[in-house]
Amino acid sequence: xxxxxxxxxxxxxxxxxxxxxxxxxxxxxxxxxxxxxxxxxxxxxxxxxxxxxxxxxxxxxxxxxxxxxxxxxxxxxxxxxxxxxxxxxxxxxxxxxxxxxxxxxxxxxxxxxxxxxxxxxxxxxxxxxxxxxxxxxxxxxxxxxxxxxxxxxxxxxxxxxxxxxxxxxxxxxxxxxxxxxxxxxxxxxxxxxxxxxxxxxxxxxxxxxxxxxxxxxxxxxxxxxxxxxxxxxxxxxxxxxxxxxxxxxxxxxxxxxxxxxxxxxxxxxxxxxxxxxxxxxxxxxxxxxxxxxxxxxxxxxxxxxxxxxxxxxxxxxxxxxxxxxxxxxxxxxxxxxxxxxxxxxxxxxxxxxxxxxxxxxxxxxxxxxxxxxxxxxxxxxxxxxxxxxxxxxxxxxxxxxxxxxxxxxxxxxxxxxxxxxxxxxxxxxxxxxxxxxxxxxxxxxxxxxxxxxxxxxxxxxxxxxxxxxxxxxxxxxxxxxxxxxxxxxxxxxxxxxxxxxxxxxxxxxxxxxxxxxxxxxxxxxxxxxxxxxxxxxxxxxxxxxxxxxxxxxxxxxxxxxxxxxxxxxxxxxxxxxxxxxxxxxxxxxxxxxxxxxxxxxxxxxxxxxxxxxxxxxxxxxxxxxxxxxxxxxxxxxxxxxxxxxxxxxxxxxxxxxxxxxxxxxxxxx
Ligand SMILES: [Zn+2]
Numbered sequence: 001x002x003x004x005x006x007x008x009x010x011x012x013x014x015x016x017x018x019x020x021x022x023x024x025x026x027x028x029x030x031x032x033x034x035x036x037x038x039x040x041x042x043x044x045x046x047x048x049x050x051x052x053x054x055x056x057x058x059x060x061x062x063x064x065x066x067x068x069x070x071x072x073x074x075x076x077x078x079x080x081x082x083x084x085x086x087x088x089x090x091x092x093x094x095x096x097x098x099x100x101x102x103x104x105x106x107x108x109x110x111x112x113x114x115x116x117x118x119x120x121x122x123x124x125x126x127x128x129x130x131x132x133x134x135x136x137x138x139x140x141x142x143x144x145x146x147x148x149x150x151x152x153x154x155x156x157x158x159x160x161x162x163x164x165x166x167x168x169x170x171x172x173x174x175x176x177x178x179x180x181x182x183x184x185x186x187x188x189x190x191x192x193x194x195x196x197x198x199x200x201x202x203x204x205x206x207x208x209x210x211x212x213x214x215x216x217x218x219x220x221x222x223x224x225x226x227x228x229x230x231x232x233x234x235x236x237x238x239x240x241x242x243x244x245x246x247x248x249x250x251x252x253x254x255x256x257x258x259x260x261x262x263x264x265x266x267x268x269x270x271x272x273x274x275x276x277x278x279x280x281x282x283x284x285x286x287x288x289x290x291x292x293x294x295x296x297x298x299x300x301x302x303x304x305x306x307x308x309x310x311x312x313x314x315x316x317x318x319x320x321x322x323x324x325x326x327x328x329x330x331x332x333x334x335x336x337x338x339x340x341x342x343x344x345x346x347x348x349x350x351x352x353x354x355x356x357x358x359x360x361x362x363x364x365x366x367x368x369x370x371x372x373x374x375x376x377x378x379x380x381x382x383x384x385x386x387x388x389x390x391x392x393x394x395x396x397x398x399x400x401x402x403x404x405x406x407x408x409x410x411x412x413x414x415x416x417x418x419x420x421x422x423x424x425x426x427x428x429x430x431x432x433x434x435x436x437x438x439x440x441x442x443x444x445x446x447x448x449x450x451x452x453x454x455x456x457x458x459x460x461x462x463x464x465x466x467x468x469x470x471x472x473x474x475x476x477x478x479x480x481x482x483x484x485x486x487x488x489x490x491x492x493x494x495x496x497x498x499x500x501x502x503x504x505x506x507x508x509x510x511x512x513x514x515x516x517x518x519x520x521x522x523x524x525x526x527x528x529x530x531x532x533x534x535x536x537x538x539x540x541x542x543x544x545x546x547x548x549x550x551x552x553x554x555x556x557x558x559x560x561x562x563x564x565x566x567x568x569x570x571x572x573x574x575x576x577x578x579x580x581x582x583x584x585x586x587x588x589x590x591x592x593x594x595x596x597x598x599x600x601x602x603x604x605x606x607x608x609x610x611x612x613x614x615x616x617x618x619x620x621x622x623x624x625x626x627x628x629x630x631x632x633x634x635x636x637x638x639x640x641x642x643x644x645x646x647x648x649x650x651x652x653x654x655x656x657x658x659x660x661x662x663x664x665x666x667x668x669x
Contacts, residue, residue: 005050009058012043016059017158024153024219025248056129057157061150064211070607071143071206077167078226080120080136081300083283085307089262092284095306096258099286102295102303108286111235112264113252115281115307116221118173119202121149123222125166128159135205145205151214154221160246166227168247170220174201175276178217183378188440191516195378197278219277222247234287254287261308269310273345281309312375315348316386317341319370322353322397324404328432328510332403332410332419334359336370336382344374352381355417356399363387365394403428427457430464433510437465441516442508443497447490455479465509466570468494502528502578505571512557513550521545525616528580529568542623544613590666592620596629600643601636603656611659618666626651634659 003011016039023029023036040060047054054060086092099108120136133149135142149155152172174182174197182200183193194200204216222242225232232238239249255261265282272279286292286304295303321337334353341348351372353359362385364370369389374380401410403421405428410419421429431453438448448468456462461475471494476487500508503523507516514522525543526532540551572579592615599608599615599622606614611634612622626633626645633639633646633653646653654662 005046006053009043009046009050009053009055012039012046013055013058016040016043017057020059020062020153021156021160021246025246059157061147061157062153062214064151064209064214065147067209067211068147070609071145073137073141074132074134074144075141076122076134076137076139080122080139080142080169081297081302082139083305083307084298084301085281085309087309087311089308092258092261092306092308095284099295099304103291106291108291109288110255110258110261111239111252111285111287112255112261113223113283113285114250114268114275114279115283115309116171116173116250117196117198117278117280118171118221119198119205121170121172121205121220123149123155123168123170125159125164125168128162128164130155130157143206147210148205148207148213151210152218152220154219154248156246161244164227164245166225166230168222168242169224170222170247171250172201172205172218172220173197173277174204174216174218176278177276182216191441193378220248221250223250223283233289235285235289235292236287238289255284265308272310273313279310281307283307312373313344314371314373314383315341315343316369316371317348319364319366319368319382321366322359322364324400326403326405326421326426326428326432328429328436329512330420330422330426330429332421334399336364336372338370338372341372343372343380348372348374348380352379354381356412356419357417359397359399363396365390365397367391367394405429425463430462431457433465434462434468436510437468437508439508442504443500444504445490445497446493447486448493452479452482452490464567466567466575469498469571469575498576498578500578502581505577505579506532509568511554513553518546518550523581525621529572530579538623538625539621542612542621544609544616544622590618590620591662592618592632592666595620595631597622597632597634598624598626598630598642598646599634599636601639603634603636603659605656605660614663614668618663618668 016036019029019031019036019039029036040063043058044060047058047060084095096108122134122136122142123130124132124134130146130150132144133146133155134144137143149172150157176197179194179197179200186193194203200216201218204213204218207213207216223239225238225242227241230238230241232241236252236254239252242249253260253264255264261282261284268279268282284306286295292302292304297303318339319336320339323335323337325333325335327333334356336351336353338349338351353364358364362382364382364385367390369386370382371384371386372380373383399419402408403410403423403426406421406423406426408421408423408426410421412419423429431450434448434453434457435450437443438445438453445468453462456468456471456479459479461471462468471491473484473487473491476482476490477484479487482490501523503520506523506529507514507519521543522532526535535555537551537555540546540554541548543551546554568579571577595615597615597620599611603611615622615634620632623630626642626649628649630646630649630651633642633651634656635643635646635653636656643653
């Protein structure tokens, strides 16, 4: 290589930016993926060797960056308003009439755009360089998520025209196939699925690790600009400009008359399921920017635009039966078994019925012709009944008072509107618990899928989680579709699972509200199951990232664990699972070890959450109020009554400088 590194980095950055644009915006790549990866790796290596030469628009930012612990709140220069919306054509006529009355004797033309079901985002460009990305938030202020936005390939890091200062707004979204793939991955690892692509886009944008965001295949459609010295006079010109600058814009069309808008609406209403992304309607905007300005705003929305939404996909079919599904915590949910019917590109045979109240309120009966609807959510639901088609001998549905699996009594939790089977030995609950226990994010036991679990429970080979570890090769080999070899493989997998760390075990136990992330947090903070069960609600609440709601319900459900006592005892002592974090995972001995600290006032280098996390990492605990159990007060600026109380109680007090000195001592600052 004869070029100097600065030239080489500049050339590679420019070349890769161009390929990004060709691949993601134009969908017309000119090099292979391998070649692209090779160039990117070269650039990464050069930037690592010469960090000072890394360019602000470097394409390496597309693959991620440093994780952040929180997103600063930023006020929007102009509020991000939402659009008035309606499902009714009459409302569109009324909108058009109001627009024309406000602009007497002027010709009014519209732009028709597809309305993507995504998450609104504002991008700030200075001298054509992306400097900030902020979510819509409450419309007045949102979260700054610039590092995450930089990973979205259809958001240009540098506009394709120099010297532009502007704000661009648009929608971050996820294509339907990427969404389906993400949910399949989550199902495989035991994580809850996202309800719809909009939720998954919103959740992805808020991930704290940009490397993960980069893998989510988010995309961006731009639909608004406000540029310094911009000379556009029409919205349609703005869309063309956005395209010239390297952004993608939603499908749109100039409409001289309202009739054109309706024709397009009908076309997309009929064909939308063939689009690669979900749209929930169309947007109608007055094309002239000067007219837009004169029309102005209501308190909530511009008067120059409205969203005309599509009705949810609906179908009619026969309700053949109502099945009760028993979850691993005993919650019983009714599921509609339907005569299969096509809806929005798939065949629907089951739908959600929510809960017993809902069935009663809608008087849904087996044998009824029901209306099902697929709205924003993946699972369709039964929304109504056609009583005119009800058979003469129809009888009202009475919700069973017996568990379909164990025949035990069902109880109603009126507050949560949930019906429950409270029998801890219920086979259906046990099956769900075993499936969860074996899942990839939990104990990761290969070969222990639903079919095997069902046989183990049915044949009485497994009555609780701990029985898994006492299975013998002969008994397993006698199961259907299970030879001696697979039986041995399963035993080996069970054996390997004993090495899973405590946080996995904690997650695998299937305690309510303890997902994989909460389990990790609790494992770090408390170190062992014993310590966790002994924790007070205050201590739970003071744990980093455990909100008061989770803390309270955890506190309520942890005492239920002694019911599991025998199982836990066997798991811990006979199967020898990891019931505490291992020595090397445990916090190193430090000034903070075993101390209970309270943080008060404002620290300039850390948020309180960050400071608490550091103390926990170093073996300490944090609580929110000063008492005679407090060992340490970290007092930032403007520390008030807590400082006075700590001094009165003789509690050691560290100011921020002393706190940082101790962190440095422990090697974390
Ligand atoms: Zn039961």
